[in-house]
Each structure stands twice: as structure tokens, then as C-alpha cells.
Amino acid sequence: MVKLTPEMKEVFAQQKVFAAATASKSAIPNVAPVATVQLVSDDTIWIGDNYMVKTLANVKENPHMALYIWDPEKKRCFQIKGTVTVKTSGPDYEKIKARIKEKGPHYPAKGLLILSITEVFECTPGPHAGKKIE
Numbered sequence: 001m002v003k004l005t006p007e008m009k010e011v012f013a014q015q016k017v018f019a020a021a022t023a024s025k026s027a028i029p030n031v032a033p034v035a036t037v038q039l040v041s042d043d044t045i046w047i048g049d050n051y052m053v054k055t056l057a058n059v060k061e062n063p064h065m066a067l068y069i070w071d072p073e074k075k076r077c078f079q080i081k082g083t084v085t086v087k088t089s090g091p092d093y094e095k096i097k098a099r100i101k102e103k104g105p106h107y108p109a110k111g112l113l114i115l116s117i118t119e120v121f122e123c124t125p126g127p128h129a130g131k132k133i134e
């Protein structure tokens with residue numbers, strides 16, 4: 001697994017909505033906005049599943065996911081890639097469920113997607129764009 005650097009974590013922290021990109025087993029791409037996203041350790045991201053349909057179906061048959069994080073003030077962008085495990089019970093699921101229900105009891109809190117980070121790429125425009133960093 002790959003750890004985010006302090007700079008990447010700063011960019012991550014100011015991100016409000018993430019674009020979660022997945023693909024089906026037959027390679028049909030999908031992207032969905034997600035906001036219940038939390039960096040729980042330097043190499044692991046939790047994403048709350050309230051209303052996912054294609055995203056959930058995709059990660060169940062193909063665990064790969066990509067996100068980007070972009071700070072318009074610092075003008076820094078990183079692509080984060082990893083593999084997802086889905087939990088719908090157990091202590092980690094209960095933790096995210098409690099956080100989601102705090103935000104609003106009407107949210108279904110169907111599940112928890114645990115993204116283990118495997119690669120980070122530069123996406124800031126310029127000479128290093130597209131290069132693998134981690």
C-alpha cells in the first residue's frame with residue numbers, strides 16, 4: 001500500500017466533493033460524486049455508501065477505484081488509485097454509519113467502501129503531469 005504525503009493530505013483535507021471513478025468487469029467506466037469521504041490513515045480512505053448503484057455494482061465485480069484531489073489555491077492535483085473492499089456489517093461499518101446518521105438520520109448508510117491506496121499520480125498541469133509519484 002502507498003501512503004499519502006503531508007502535502008497530499010493537505011489537498012485531500014480541503015476537498016469537499018470527490019469524483020469516484022470505477023469500471024465494470026467489462027470495462028464500462030463510471031464516475032459519481034461522493035462527499036462522505038474520510039482519510040482514516042495515510043494509506044486508507046473510507047467512503048460512505050448511501051445511494052450508490054453503479055459504483056457499488058462495479059467495485060463488487062472489479063475492485064479498482066480512482067479519485068482525484070485538486071486544490072485550486074495551491075494549484076496542486078493528485079490522482080489516487082486503489083482497491084476497494086465493501087463492508088455492510090462489523091465495527092468499521094458501524095463507525096461510518098454513526099457518522100452518516102449524525103449528518104442526517106434520513107441517510108440510509110447502506111455500506112462502507114474501504115479504499116486501500118496503491119498508487120498516486122501527479123495531475124497538476126505542467127512537466128510532471130501524469131507521472132507516478134508513489
Ligand SMILES: Cc1cc2nc3c(=O)[nH]c(=O)nc-3n(C[C@H](O)[C@H](O)[C@H](O)COP(=O)(O)O)c2cc1C
Nearest residue numbers: 017032033034035036048049050051052053054055
Ligand atoms: C455533492 C454530492 C455528494 C454525494 N455524496 C455521496 C456519498 O458520499 N455517498 C453516496 O452513496 N452517494 C453520494 N451522492 C449521491 C451519488 O453520487 C448518486 O447516488 C449517484 O447516482 C451514484 O452514482 P452511481 O450509480 O454511479 O453509483 C452524492 C451526490 C452529490 C451530488
